[in-house]
Amino acid sequence: MILPLRVEQVTFAAGGRAIIDGVSLDIEAGPSTVILGANGAGKSVLMRLMHGLLQPTSGRIAWRAAGPRRHQAMVFQRPVMLRRSALANVAYALQASGLPRTESAAMEALQEVGLAHVAHRPARVLSGGEQQRLALARAWALHPEVLFLDEPTANLDPGATREIENIIKAFDAAGTKIVMSTHSLGQARRLGDEVIFLHQGRVAERAPVDRFFPQPASAEAAAFVKGELPWA
Amino acid sequence: MLENIFIDPRLWHIVALSLGVSISAVALATLLGMPLGAAIAVTRFPGRQVLIVVLNALMGLPPVVVGLFIYLLLSRAGPLGSLGLLFTPQAMVIAQTILVLPIIAALTRQAVDDAWREYEEQLRSFGVEGLRAALTLLWDIRFSLLTAVLAGLGRASAEVGAVMIVGGNIDGVTRVMTTAIALETSKGDLPLALGLGMVLIGIVLALNAAAHLVKEAAQRRYG
Numbered sequence: 353m354i355l356p357l358r359v360e361q362v363t364f365a366a367g368g369r370a371i372i373d374g375v376s377l378d379i380e381a382g383p384s385t386v387i388l389g390a391n392g393a394g395k396s397v398l399m400r401l402m403h404g405l406l407q408p409t410s411g412r413i414a415w416r417a418a419g420p421r422r423h424q425a426m427v428f429q430r431p432v433m434l435r436r437s438a439l440a441n442v443a444y445a446l447q448a449s450g451l452p453r454t455e456s457a458a459m460e461a462l463q464e465v466g467l468a469h470v471a472h473r474p475a476r477v478l479s480g481g482e483q484q485r486l487a488l489a490r491a492w493a494l495h496p497e498v499l500f501l502d503e504p505t506a507n508l509d510p511g512a513t514r515e516i517e518n519i520i521k522a523f524d525a526a527g528t529k530i531v532m533s534t535h536s537l538g539q540a541r542r543l544g545d546e547v548i549f550l551h552q553g554r555v556a557e558r559a560p561v562d563r564f565f566p567q568p569a570s571a572e573a574a575a576f577v578k579g580e581l582p583w584a
Numbered sequence: 585m586l587e588n589i590f591i592d593p594r595l596w597h598i599v600a601l602s603l604g605v606s607i608s609a610v611a612l613a614t615l616l617g618m619p620l621g622a623a624i625a626v627t628r629f630p631g632r633q634v635l636i637v638v639l640n641a642l643m644g645l646p647p648v649v650v651g652l653f654i655y656l657l658l659s660r661a662g663p664l665g666s667l668g669l670l671f672t673p674q675a676m677v678i679a680q681t682i683l684v685l686p687i688i689a690a691l692t693r694q695a696v697d698d699a700w701r702e703y704e705e706q707l708r709s710f711g712v713e714g715l716r717a718a719l720t721l722l723w724d725i726r727f728s729l730l731t732a733v734l735a736g737l738g739r740a741s742a743e744v745g746a747v748m749i750v751g752g753n754i755d756g757v758t759r760v761m762t763t764a765i766a767l768e769t770s771k772g773d774l775p776l777a778l779g780l781g782m783v784l785i786g787i788v789l790a791l792n793a794a795a796h797l798v799k800e801a802a803q804r805r806y807g
Contacts, residue, residue: 405705421711432706435724435806444720448710476807 354419354497355381355529357402362411364397371397372408373553379498384530386544386561388537390576393550395533396502399426402531403500422449425496429503431487433475438467438486441475445490461493462486465519481512488519499523501532505539517543537577541565549573589779599783602760605673605747606740609680610688614733617685621692622718626700639693642686647679651749654679658750671752676760679746684736691732696721727802730795738788 357379364372372394379385379402387395400406401413403426434441442458451457462468465485470478475486484504491499501520505513520543524530534540540547540561547564549557551572559569568574589595624635656662658670658678669675699721707717722729744762751758753767761780768777 400705403709405708426705426709428705428709432703433807434720445710448707448712448716474806 353381354415354417354423355379356416357498358412358414358416359402360412360414362401362408362413364394364401364406365409370409371553372401374411375553375555376411377548377555377558379529379531381497381529383545383560384524384532384543385546385548386540387531387533387548387550388535388540388544388576389533389550390535394553395535395550396429398550399500399502399531399533419497420450422451422494423496424498424500425491425494426500426502427484427487427491427504429506431483433478433483433486435476436474437472438462438475438478438489439471441486442490442493446493449494451494457493461489464492464522465489466515479512481508481515484508484512484516485519488516488523492519492523495526496528498529498531501530503533503535505534505536513539537565549576551576589775592776592779595776595779595783597756598759598761598764598780599787601673601758602741602762602784603787605676605760606680606737608677609684609740610733610736612677612681613684613688613736616681617688617736618692618722618729618732619718620685621689621694622696622722623715624689624693625696626718626721627714636690636693639686639690643690645683645686646745647683647743648745648749650679650683651746654682654746654750670750671754671758673751673758675750676747676758679750680740680743683743683746684740687739688732688736691735692722692729695725695728695732699725727799727806730799734791734795737791741784741788 359375359377359379362372362375363370375398387398389395397406401408403424405426434444436444439455439458439462442461443453443455446457447453459468459471462471465488467482467485467489470482475483478486504520505516508516517539520530520532530543532543544561546558546560548555549564549568549570549572551570556572557564557568557570564573565577568577624632624639654675655670657664658667658675659665660670669678696718700717703721703724707713707720712720742762744766747758747760748763748766751760751763753759753763761784765777765780768774768780
C-alpha cells in the first residue's frame with residue numbers, strides 16, 4: 353500500500369504566479385475523490401504534482417511507502433497513443449512497468465474497456481472516445497492502487513463520456529483509488545464520494561458529495577455550484 | 585552520342601562507387617547521429633542550448649573544410665597516417681560521415697524534441713525516461729526520420745569537395761559521380777559529365793519519391 357498520500361503546504365509557481373498556493377491535504381484509500389474547480393483553478397497542476405510529473409516549488413508530497421511506479425497511473429485529458437496497435441499500446445505499458453508483457457494480460461485489459469475487437473487496429477486511428485478507453489486499458493493492465501484522471505471526458509460526447517464513466521466505476525469496484533479532476537458538476541456527483549473544491553490554487557472546501565452539493569460551506573463553492581447548475 | 589554513354593561500363597562503375605560510399609557514410613551517420621540527436625532531445629543538461637546551436641551550425645559544414653580536416657588526419661604525417669587510408673574509398677566514407685552526422689543528428693533532435701513535447705507526460709507517467717524514452721520516440725516517429733536520412737544522403741551524394749580532397753579522384757578507385765563530373769567538364773568530355781549528372785539527379789528524385797510514398801502510406805496506416 354502506497355496510500356495515503358500526504359500533500360503538505362505545497363506551492364507551485366510558474367512565471368512568478370502561484371498556481372497552487374499552500375495546499376495541504378491527505379488522499380486516503382477508499383472513497384473516490386473528485387477535484388472540482390473552474391478552469392485555471394489549478395486542478396491539473398495539483399494532479400501532476402501528486403503524480404510526480406511536476407515538482408513543488410515548496411512544500412512536500414509524500415506517499416506512505418515508496419512503491420514501484422505502476423502502483424499509480426494517470427489518464428490525461430488528451431491521451432497520447434503510441435504509433436502501434438491498440439494491443440501493443442497496452443503491452444508497452446506492461447513492459448514499461450516491469451510487468452510481464454503477455455498478450456493475455458494486454459487482451460484482458462482491452463476486453464475490460466470493450467476494445468477487444470479493435471486490438472490490432474493502429475491506436476491513432478481510433479476515435480477520441482476509443483482512444484480514451486485505450487488509455488484506461490493501459491492503466492487497467494497495471495492494476496494500480498491509485499488512478500489519477502485529469503478531466504478524462506472533457507473532449508468527449510455524452511455517449512463516450514458515459515462509457516468512460518462506467519470504466520472508472522469498474523476501477524473503483526476493483527479497489528483502485530480514484531482521484532479525478534473535472535469541472536462538470538454532474539460528473540462529480542455521479543463518480544465522486546468526496547469533493548475537493550479548488551479556487552485560485554487553494555483548497556476552498558473539502559466535503560462528502562452528499563453534503564457539498566446541497567450545502568456548500570464556502571462562498572466560492574456556493575457560487576460555482578449555483579453558476580454551473582444550468583449546464584451540469 | 586549521349587545514348588552511348590549509358591552503356592559505358594566506366595559510368596556504371598562510377599555510379600556504383602558513389603552509391604557505395606554515400607550509403608555507407610549515411611548508414612554510419614544514422615547509427616551515430618540518431619541516438620545522439622534523440623539523447624539531446626530528451627535530456628536536460630548545462631550547455632544543451634549551446635550544443636543545439638553548434639549542431640545546427642555544423643549542418644552547414646563546408647565539404648572542402650571537412651575534406652581538409654580528414655586529409656590532415658589521414659595524411660602520412662598525420663595522427664592516423666599509419667592506417668594508410670588516404671585516397672581510398674574508406675577515407676571518403678569517413679569524410680562524408682563527418683559531413684552528414686550533424687545533419688542527421690540535428691534533424692533527429694528537432695523531430696524528437698517535437699515528439700517529446702507531445703509524449704513527455706505520458707511516458708514519464710509510465711516511468712519511462714532517458715534512453716528508453718529516446719528509443720520509444722525514435723521508433724514512434726521512424727517514418728518522419730526518413731526525411732533526416734534522405735537529407736543526409738542528398739548531401740553526401742551531391743558534395744564534391746570532401747571526396748575530392750581525401751579520395752583524390754583516382755580513376756577506377758576513388759572517382760565518384762561528382763568528382764568525375766567536375767573533371768570531365770574541365771576536360772571537355774561533356775557527354776560523360778552530362779550522363780553522370782542525369783543519373784545523379786535521377787537517383788535523388790527516385791529516393792525522394794520512394795520516401796514520400798513510404799511516409800504517406802505510414803501516415804494512413806498508423807495515423
